Amino acid sequence: xxxxxxxxxxxxxxxxxxxxxxxxxxxxxxxxxxxxxxxxxxxxxxxxxxxxxxxxxxxxxxxxxxxxxxxxxxxxxxxxxxxxxxxxxxxxxxxxxxxxxxxxxxxxxxxxxxxxxxxxxxxxxxxxxxxxxxxxxxxxxxxxxxxxxxxxxxxxxxxxxxxxxxxxxxxxxxxxxxxxxxxxxxxxxxxxxxxxxxxxxxxxxxxxxxxxxxxxxxxxxxxxxxxxxxxxxxxxxxxxxxxxxxxxxxxxxxxxxxxxxxxxxxxxxxxxxxxxxxxxxxxxxxxxxxxxxxxxxxxxxxxxxxxxxxxxxxxxxxxxxxxxxxxxxxxxxxxxxxxxxxxxxxxxxxxxxxxxxxxxxxxxxxxxxxxxxxxxxxx
Amino acid sequence: xxxxxxxxxxxxxxxxxxxxxxxxxxxxxxxxxxxxxxxxxxxxxxxxxxxxxxxxxxxxxxxxxxxxxxxxxxxxxxxxxxxxxxxxxxxxxxxxxxxxxxxxxxxxxxxxxxxxxxxxxxxxxxxxxxxxxxxxxxxxxxxxxxxxxxxxxxxxxxxxxxxxxxxxxxxxxxxxxxxxxxxxxxxxxxxxxxxxxxxxxxxxxxxxxxxxxxxxxxxxxxxxxxxxxxxxxxxxxxxxxxxxxxxxxxxxxxxxxxxxxxxxxxxxxxxxxxxxxxxxxxxxxxxxxxxxxxxxxxxxxxxxxxxxxxxxxxxxxxxxxxxxxxxxxxxxxxxxxxxxxxxxxxxxxxxxxxxxxxxxxxxxxxxxxxxxxxxxxxx
Numbered sequence: 076x077x078x079x080x081x082x083x084x085x086x087x088x089x090x091x092x093x094x095x096x097x098x099x100x101x102x103x104x105x106x107x108x109x110x111x112x113x114x115x116x117x118x119x120x121x122x123x124x125x126x127x128x129x130x131x132x133x134x135x136x137x138x139x140x141x142x143x144x145x146x147x148x149x150x151x152x153x154x155x156x157x158x159x160x161x162x163x164x165x166x167x168x169x170x171x172x173x174x175x176x177x178x179x180x181x182x183x184x185x186x187x188x189x190x191x192x193x194x195x196x197x198x199x200x201x202x203x204x205x206x207x208x209x210x211x212x213x214x215x216x217x218x219x220x221x222x223x224x225x226x227x228x229x230x231x232x233x234x235x236x237x238x239x240x241x242x243x244x245x246x247x248x249x250x251x252x253x254x255x256x257x258x259x260x261x262x263x264x265x266x267x268x269x270x271x272x273x274x275x276x277x278x279x280x281x282x283x284x285x286x287x288x289x290x291x292x293x294x295x296x297x298x299x300x301x302x303x304x305x306x307x308x309x310x311x312x313x314x315x316x317x318x319x320x321x322x323x324x325x326x327x328x329x330x331x332x333x334x335x336x337x338x339x340x341x342x343x344x345x346x347x348x349x350x351x352x353x354x355x356x357x358x359x360x361x362x363x364x365x366x367x368x369x370x371x372x373x374x375x376x377x378x379x380x381x382x383x384x385x386x387x388x389x390x391x392x393x394x395x396x397x398x399x400x401x402x403x404x405x406x407x408x409x410x411x412x413x414x415x416x417x418x419x420x421x422x423x424x425x426x427x428x429x430x431x432x433x434x435x436x437x438x439x440x441x442x443x444x445x446x447x448x449x450x451x452x453x454x
Numbered sequence: 455x456x457x458x459x460x461x462x463x464x465x466x467x468x469x470x471x472x473x474x475x476x477x478x479x480x481x482x483x484x485x486x487x488x489x490x491x492x493x494x495x496x497x498x499x500x501x502x503x504x505x506x507x508x509x510x511x512x513x514x515x516x517x518x519x520x521x522x523x524x525x526x527x528x529x530x531x532x533x534x535x536x537x538x539x540x541x542x543x544x545x546x547x548x549x550x551x552x553x554x555x556x557x558x559x560x561x562x563x564x565x566x567x568x569x570x571x572x573x574x575x576x577x578x579x580x581x582x583x584x585x586x587x588x589x590x591x592x593x594x595x596x597x598x599x600x601x602x603x604x605x606x607x608x609x610x611x612x613x614x615x616x617x618x619x620x621x622x623x624x625x626x627x628x629x630x631x632x633x634x635x636x637x638x639x640x641x642x643x644x645x646x647x648x649x650x651x652x653x654x655x656x657x658x659x660x661x662x663x664x665x666x667x668x669x670x671x672x673x674x675x676x677x678x679x680x681x682x683x684x685x686x687x688x689x690x691x692x693x694x695x696x697x698x699x700x701x702x703x704x705x706x707x708x709x710x711x712x713x714x715x716x717x718x719x720x721x722x723x724x725x726x727x728x729x730x731x732x733x734x735x736x737x738x739x740x741x742x743x744x745x746x747x748x749x750x751x752x753x754x755x756x757x758x759x760x761x762x763x764x765x766x767x768x769x770x771x772x773x774x775x776x777x778x779x780x781x782x783x784x785x786x787x788x789x790x791x792x793x794x795x796x797x798x799x800x801x802x803x804x805x806x807x808x809x810x811x812x813x814x815x816x817x818x819x820x821x822x823x824x825x826x827x828x829x830x831x832x833x
Binding site: 086087088120142143162163164165166167168171186187189190193210212217218219220221224226250339341342343344345351353356357358360361362363395396397398400414415416418427428431434452453454 | 465466467499521522541542543544545546547550565566568569572589591596597598599600603605629718720721722723724730732735736737739740741742774775776777779793794795797806807810813831832833
């Protein structure tokens, strides 16, 4: 970093990353996954940041997972040589896939014949062998093949037998863990994420299809997982930062949240039940959170300057493009509390989408800014 | 532009800008505002694009409005020398304000004494005279002073009398026009936006405070305004592009929408009621639209490839970070309709936030891409 920056000298809105919390989160997940006997291939879509990826690697991550080709190229450029693009293959971007796969091991994901055929043709054209996962739907219902369908076994066989394709195994993501209404439901979803995949692998093996690896995982399901028996690797991502959604859903505590938004109060009228901050959708995103638990706090709660605890009665009630509206249950919760020019920290509802709005983190140790780290945003 | 690009060669997701529609929108608003006898100071927060700003200027725009200092610097760097930063002044960013005001006429907005005092101190320190609007709340209830309060007259007087401050007049934005449930309600809000400001200016003049100008305007209120009597300038922004919110609210027709999102179908499972596209929150944003009218179509309707009309029964039902889910009312609406690899155009709910997710527009005339224009995103 060029010159020392003081926390109160940062232009708002800005994204603060607490290095102590980050390091603790990274170490804790690495230890848990290792203790359960699986490999950790963390998803970097949350942080999009080389320095955080390096920290994860120092703690034993074997390979990484990306959501975009921007992330894939950035990490490949910085010495990450084993990357899974965990996104249904986009046929029109196969040229970019091949270019990256010529430099590192890039693993892609398919869940249908059209994508497989396009991939096989690209592999043939390039002379490369492309590592490929079969995406499975373990109950989320977004993408991935139905593990109970006979056609899914046939698709796996086609992948395994296709020239120019190296079949890596089966992969899933229990995104519906974010919708769990309580811990019991989350535990059930985490169990199913593992069991569905182990069972499907058994059926594939019974049908004569070798399954080199099984890849599962999300931060909510990994937070409650008690067994990873039969699982090769897991791909949680959000755990590096956590956010208010994870607090509301009982996945973590406030002290585990590494990213907060620094903003400035820019308007408050006498007698009004709200104050305006300079952080709107362009800073926080418009993510209200998928769960009932997080919805009550709008776009995210305010962190009390005095205690570091969450304000009980003030949160970002709404956002427009550049404005955020801090509101409370009554005028008394706001009146006289916020002075124009004062800085306010917000705990984002969803740290992944908030980070994706910024170009850099201000990295802090306590009250000191020790570095600035680039965010590789884009698609 | 370096080399000719074909529409089908663009990597998705991508933002397409229809130049014919853009030019028509720009000309139409310019003609309307001119006919009503006001100046047009368009808000560039929608497009964040120098080329679109130049087009507006060729059609008679006098000065522009920005929402961020990134926009202010970019336009100042490209020959725009009269810019209003229509955002409550952020005291911590006064150094940036002064730096821009040393190069061009930068007009700022205050709605309280704290901001005014900070601004006056910065003006004193720099030796500059800073042009300043008083922000008024005409009923939106977000920021701005209450035009009925005596304190608001006193604040205007303080601005007008402050050394180093040039009082530009009073400014408002009827953002609640976006919440109107029908045209009658919108017409009423548009009338109030004008009347509240003309009346407040009258009270200020009666109190001996000269009001050099009155600035109002939004795309919805300007679309229905029949009089701008007493108004100096208007600041609509969204009209250059429009979007599905504006269609749903009756502000424009589908043929008036200049920006669409080009995406690719990346997953569809047999028997499923949805298909997945490669455009999620990182492309469309998570803006569900403020109005009941737009909510039924999720994140935006799909444009039928054959007719260019809106698909009656298919829209972007939900988005996660990189995935969009195209859904219909029933399986039959989707089944067999979308092939993996096929391209689908979506009409965004909110073009401003969608544009803010991208770095460039692919500019089209019909099916030909004729240019790429940079988007000055950030805050």
